[in-house]
Amino acid sequence: MSLSPAVVIGAGLVGASVGCALTKAGHRVHLEDRNASHVQVAAGIGAGTSEPAVPDEVRLVVVAVPPAALAAVIIDALDRFPRATVTDVGSVKAGVLNALWDSGGDVTRYVGSHPMAGSQFSGPLTAQADLFHDRTWVIAPHRKSSAAATQDVRDLVAACGANEVIMDVDIHDSAVARVSHVPHLMSVLMAGHLNEVPVEQLQLAGQGLRDVTRIAGSDPDLWEQILGANSAAVLPELRAVQHQLDTLISAIESDGTAGAQAHAVLAHLERGLAGTRRIPGKHGAAPVQYRQLVVEIPDAPGALSRLFADVAQAGVNVEDISIQHDPDRQVGYLSLAVAPDQADALVGSMTDAGWAIGDSDPSSDSAG
Amino acid sequence: MSLSPAVVIGAGLVGASVGCALTKAGHRVHLEDRNASHVQVAAGIGAGTSEPAVPDEVRLVVVAVPPAALAAVIIDALDRFPRATVTDVGSVKAGVLNALWDSGGDVTRYVGSHPMAGSQFSGPLTAQADLFHDRTWVIAPHRKSSAAATQDVRDLVAACGANEVIMDVDIHDSAVARVSHVPHLMSVLMAGHLNEVPVEQLQLAGQGLRDVTRIAGSDPDLWEQILGANSAAVLPELRAVQHQLDTLISAIESDGTAGAQAHAVLAHLERGLAGTRRIPGKHGAAPVQYRQLVVEIPDAPGALSRLFADVAQAGVNVEDISIQHDPDRQVGYLSLAVAPDQADALVGSMTDAGWAIGDSDPSSDSAG
Numbered sequence: 001m002s003l004s005p006a007v008v009i010g011a012g013l014v015g016a017s018v019g020c021a022l023t024k025a026g027h028r029v030h031l032e033d034r035n036a037s038h039v040q041v042a043a044g045i046g047a048g049t050s051e052p053a054v055p056d057e058v059r060l061v062v063v064a065v066p067p068a069a070l071a072a073v074i075i076d077a078l079d080r081f082p083r084a085t086v087t088d089v090g091s092v093k094a095g096v097l098n099a100l101w102d103s104g105g106d107v108t109r110y111v112g113s114h115p116m117a118g119s120q121f122s123g124p125l126t127a128q129a130d131l132f133h134d135r136t137w138v139i140a141p142h143r144k145s146s147a148a149a150t151q152d153v154r155d156l157v158a159a160c161g162a163n164e165v166i167m168d169v170d171i172h173d174s175a176v177a178r179v180s181h182v183p184h185l186m187s188v189l190m191a192g193h194l195n196e197v198p199v200e201q202l203q204l205a206g207q208g209l210r211d212v213t214r215i216a217g218s219d220p221d222l223w224e225q226i227l228g229a230n231s232a233a234v235l236p237e238l239r240a241v242q243h244q245l246d247t248l249i250s251a252i253e254s255d256g257t258a259g260a261q262a263h264a265v266l267a268h269l270e271r272g273l274a275g276t277r278r279i280p281g282k283h284g285a286a287p288v289q290y291r292q293l294v295v296e297i298p299d300a301p302g303a304l305s306r307l308f309a310d311v312a313q314a315g316v317n318v319e320d321i322s323i324q325h326d327p328d329r330q331v332g333y334l335s336l337a338v339a340p341d342q343a344d345a346l347v348g349s350m351t352d353a354g355w356a357i358g359d360s361d362p363s364s365d366s367a368g
Numbered sequence: 369m370s371l372s373p374a375v376v377i378g379a380g381l382v383g384a385s386v387g388c389a390l391t392k393a394g395h396r397v398h399l400e401d402r403n404a405s406h407v408q409v410a411a412g413i414g415a416g417t418s419e420p421a422v423p424d425e426v427r428l429v430v431v432a433v434p435p436a437a438l439a440a441v442i443i444d445a446l447d448r449f450p451r452a453t454v455t456d457v458g459s460v461k462a463g464v465l466n467a468l469w470d471s472g473g474d475v476t477r478y479v480g481s482h483p484m485a486g487s488q489f490s491g492p493l494t495a496q497a498d499l500f501h502d503r504t505w506v507i508a509p510h511r512k513s514s515a516a517a518t519q520d521v522r523d524l525v526a527a528c529g530a531n532e533v534i535m536d537v538d539i540h541d542s543a544v545a546r547v548s549h550v551p552h553l554m555s556v557l558m559a560g561h562l563n564e565v566p567v568e569q570l571q572l573a574g575q576g577l578r579d580v581t582r583i584a585g586s587d588p589d590l591w592e593q594i595l596g597a598n599s600a601a602v603l604p605e606l607r608a609v610q611h612q613l614d615t616l617i618s619a620i621e622s623d624g625t626a627g628a629q630a631h632a633v634l635a636h637l638e639r640g641l642a643g644t645r646r647i648p649g650k651h652g653a654a655p656v657q658y659r660q661l662v663v664e665i666p667d668a669p670g671a672l673s674r675l676f677a678d679v680a681q682a683g684v685n686v687e688d689i690s691i692q693h694d695p696d697r698q699v700g701y702l703s704l705a706v707a708p709d710q711a712d713a714l715v716g717s718m719t720d721a722g723w724a725i726g727d728s729d730p731s732s733d734s735a736g
Contacts, residue, residue, distance in 0.1 A: 116572055128724070136571060165571075175569035183558055183580045185616065188640030190554045193546070193609050195643050201543035203504060203533075204484055205647055208583040212551045215576040217644040220637035227633055231620045238617055240564065244557050245610055252599045252606070265595055269588035272556030275563050276585040279573050356496070 003155055004028040006060040007053050007081065009073055011035075011042035014089050014115065015064030016127030018160065019047030024129040025159040030058075047127060055081050060152055063088040067225035071099035078105040085152035087113045091176055092229035093140045093169045108146040111153045114138040114172065115162060130161060137162035140169045170233070177233035182241060184215050184223060185234070191216035244268070290337035293346065295357045297334045307334065307355065314349035316342045371523055372396040374428040375421050375449065377441055379403075379410035382457050382483065383432030384495030386528060387415030392497040393527040398426075413495060423449050428520055431456040435593035439467035446473040453520035454478045459544055460597035461508045461537045476514040479521045482506040482540065483530060498529060505530035508537045538601070545601035550609060552583050552591060553602070559584035612636070658705035661714060663725045665702045675702065675723065682717035684710045 004027040008019045011033040019029045019042060029048030031039045039050045058081040063073050070090045077086045078100075086109055090096060093112045100107045115137040137157045141150045157164045167175070191213040194202065227234060251264035297303050316338055338346055350357045372395040376387045379401040387397045387410060397416030399407045407418045426449040431441050438458045445454045446468075454477055458464060461480045468475045483505040505525045509518045525532045535543070559581040562570065595602060619632035665671050684706055706714055718725045 116574070138572075171569070175565075175572050178561070178565045178569060179573040179577050182561070183577045185636075186554050186558045187576070187580050188637055189609055189612050189616065190551055191641070191643035192612060192636060192639040193550070193605070193643065194646050195639060196608065197543075197546045197646070199646065199648075201539070202547060202646055202648055204506075204543050205547040206484070208555070209547050209551045210647060211579045211582050212555050213640075213644050213647070214579050216637075216640035218641075220634055220641055223637050224634045227620065227637075228623055231623050235617065235620055237561070238613070238620070241557055241561050242610075242613055242617060244560060245606070245613060248553065248557065249603065249606055249610060252595065252603055255596055255599050266588055266592045268553075268560060269556055269584075269591050269595075271560040271563060272581075272584035273559070273586075273588055275559035275561065276581050278562050278565070278567065278570055279578060279581070280567075280570055 002027070003060045003152060003159065005030060005053050005058055006048075006062065007032060007058050007077075007084070008048060008062045008064060009033070009077060010064035011038040011047065012064060013127050013131075014117075015062065016042035016045070016047040017129065017131035018062050018064065018089070018156075020045065020127055020129035021132065021160040022156070023048055027159065042127060045127060046129075053081075056083060058084040060084055060156060061086045062156065063090075066222065067092060067229050070229075071096045071103075074110060075100060075103045075105050078103075078107075078109060082106075084109065085149040086110045087153045087156065089113060089115055090229075091180075091226060092173055092233075094173050094232065095229040097142055097169060107142070108144050109149050110142075111145045111149045112140045112142070112169065113153055113157070114140070114176075115157075115160070117162075132157075133161040135162050136165050138165050138167045138172050140167055140172050142169055173230055173233040174237075177230055177237050181227060181230055181234050182237045184218070185227075185238065186241070187213055187216040291340045291343040291359065293336045293338065293343060293350075293357055293359060295334045295336065295350065295355050310350060310353040310355065311336065311346070313353070314346050316346045316349075370395070371428040371520065371527065373398060373421050373426055374416075374430065375400060375426050375445075375452070376416060376430045376432060377401070377445060378432035379406040379415065380432060381495050381499075382485075383430065384410035384413065384415040385497065385499035386430050386432065386457070386524075388413065388495055388497035389500065389528040390524070391416055395527070410495060414497075415495060421449075424451060426452040428452055428524060429454045430524065431458075434590065435460060435597050438597075439464045439471075442478060443468060443471045443473050446471075446475075446477060450474075452477065453517040455481045455521045455524065457481060457483055458597075459548075459594060460541055460601075462541050462600065463597040465510055465537060475510070476512050477517050478510075479513045479517045480508045480510070480537065481521055481525070482508070482544075483525075483528070485530075500525075501529040503530050504533055506533050506535045506540050508535055508540050510537055541598055541601040542605075545598055545605050549595060549598055549602050550605045552586070553595075553606065554609070555581055555584040659708045659711040659727065661704045661706065661711060661718075661725055661727060663702045663704065663718065663723050678718060678721040678723065679704065679714070681721070682714050684714045684717075 003022065006022050006027055007030045008015045009032045011019070011031050015033070016031075016038075019031055022029050023046055030053035031042050031048045031050055033039045033042075042048065043050045061077045061081050061084045063070060063077060063086065065073050067090055070088055074086055074088055074096060077084070088096065090112070091114055093114065096112060100110055115132050115135060117132050117135040137160070139150070139153050139157060154164055194213070248265070248268050251268065255265055295307060297307055336346070347357055371390065374390055374395055375398045376383045377400045379387070379399050383401075384399075384406075387399055390397050391414055398421035399410050399416045399418055401407045401410075410416065411418045429445045429449050429452045431438060431445060431454065433441050435458055438456055442454055442456055442464060445452070456464065458480070459482055461482065464480060468478055483500050483503060485500050485503040505528065507518070507521050507525060522532055562581070616633070616636050619636065623633055663675060665675055704714070715725055
């Protein structure tokens with residue numbers, strides 16, 4: 001079943017990467033973007049052509065524009081390309097669908113989707129055909145989606161080398177509310193509270209604060225669009241967290257007045273610990289407890305290179321890595337996560353090479 | 369002014385490191401710990417002697433035991449060592465002090481302190497004399513602390529090579545509540561909510577969720593002690609965040625019904641962004657906006673080594689680094705933070721060496 005010719009609307013990283021993957025799979029791709037330079041760059045790296053498509057011939061349209069523009073662009077695409085299946089790659093699905101119901105357009109040809117990849121880079125320059133290779137790509141048909149349209153999107157996902165996950169629209173939106181949007185808001189609340197903290201007190205901040213608040217540094221305009229599109233799914237989750245916060249505050253207020261209340265605070269802490277263990281590990285595998293090793297490393301050009309050369313010499317695969325900067329000293333601490341059965345070999349080899357290496361508590365915080 | 373002989377009670381990482389620093393500075397140190405093997409290990413690396421001190425001779429006692437045990441051990445130390453200045457390295461100060469007032473002991477010889485270092489490692493094995501070198505060490509005298517006792521603790525901080533910060537007990541406790549304890553609880557609340565999320569939905573989790581929930585993986589028993597000791601300072605901060613959460617929920621509920629309300633959500637997001645920018649940068653410097661570059665890196669032994677060798681070849685200093693694992697693919701993405709004026713040189717050099725390197729949005733989340 002051919003997807004040619006296809007149109008990709010929005011030639012940013014995700015759109016251009018879809019174009020590259022479809023082109024590589026032998027399909028003809030026409031690129032559109034309000035920003036003409038994006039189309040040129042994307043065409044230059046093999047994402048498709050900047051020439052306009054013949055509307056009646058188009059078989060597939062992939063809409064990859066910012067959240068707030070999605071519904072209007074999809075409605076317009078259903079109208080402009082009367083024989084095409086139309087999908088999008090937006091991170092929220094229900095709101096767009098509601099707008100489509102009201103539009104009077106041929107919604108049977110629309111099937112939403114959401115590739116779990118892409119926003120780490122931005123712009124078409126870093127687009128690549130294998131961006132979605134082996135990634136999860138959620139397909140969210142609605143009750144009037146035609147079987148043919150759903151099949152076209154499945155073919156798109158297959159052409160991009162991604163792993164399809166068919167998910168109900170509401171379940172998808174609830175899932176991203178839980179694993180992405182609510183965590184984002186918790187980070188925002190914590191970071192926002194720092195505006196009340198005197199600067200001299202912020203000198204006591206450690207890595208834990210930096211981790212919790214990192215994603216609050218994201219573009220507020222983009223997130224306003226995402227949250228506006230998913231408020232129905234975000235609200236019940238946020239209210240559940242609000243309830244937990246209320247009970248936590250009550251537990252802390254009562255702490256020390258009764259033994260049973262102290263256990264209420266501990267119960268929150270243990271519930272949090274249990275929650276962290278539910279997050280899947282690397283490569284979608286079950287959570288693995290890696291052994292965390294810590295090496296002190298001078299803050300100088302070449303030091304990391306020498307360190308990793310010595311790690312490589314040990315023949316050990318580093319599963320994860322992070323650097324915690326000392327706020328005052330010219331050194332950092334490098335945490336290396338390795339499989340438990342490889343840790344002793346690495347410690348021996350690194351010690352022989354002159355590094356100070358030891359076990360760490362991966363979750364502790366120097367400002368604790 | 370001599371601090372010899374000194375006694376260190378609690379030979380974990382922090383206590384043993386204090387012992388090493390004092391020993392290196394020429395002072396005699398006696399080590400105590402409920403765990404005899406900790407004393408042996410600490411003595412073996414030069415932290416002091418396992419032989420008991422002569423009580424009347426002891427000039428300084430450093431108490432480095434878990435939070436819940438602090439007050440009792442300090443009271444006992446004031447009694448056992450009648451001529452010694454007694455300090456502790458606990459992360460919360462007011463509760464201990466209140467217990468001391470009630471004890472009837474000689475509180476004029478007690479001055480609390482808090483070195484901002486140490487809990488990244490655990491146990492005496494990785495103790496080192498320079499653990500506190502150039503780190504912040506808060507000294508928190510109380511209204512009855514003698515000038516001589518305060519001077520002894522200042523001498524201790526100087527002997528450890530740390531930078532003293534004299535801070536009121538209540539201000540210290542409020543500061544750690546804001547930059548450490550409340551962030552910890554926000555992480556715990558978010559992680560705890562994951563217990564309500566079906567496992568298949570957690571497959572959509574990205575790096576943002578992992579960052580926000582990382583410190584919730586810490587030891588619940590230790591944190592129950594910390595929070596119990598600092599509930600008075602934590603509660604008003606937590607209530608302020610609770611209030612912000614309430615207004616955020618109201619803003620999201622009203623979103624779409626009035627233009628002004630949409631701006632309320634945006635205001636929260638912008639307040640969060642502003643908060644992240646207040647956190648001091650590396651080495652206590654003012655916050656710096658580094659340029660974030662991203663390199664795709666195969667998940668294989670030696671790949672990181674080759675990558676860093678090429679980074680070193682470029683002669684560019686890497687300011688910060690993180691790896692985001694693709695949950696499904698056998699690759700990772702390595703983010704490199706470099707000074708803006710060095711970024712183009714690095715991109716050119718790395719591209720020449722065959723790496724796919726590009727700018728990234730450091731705060732974006734693939735699950736967004």
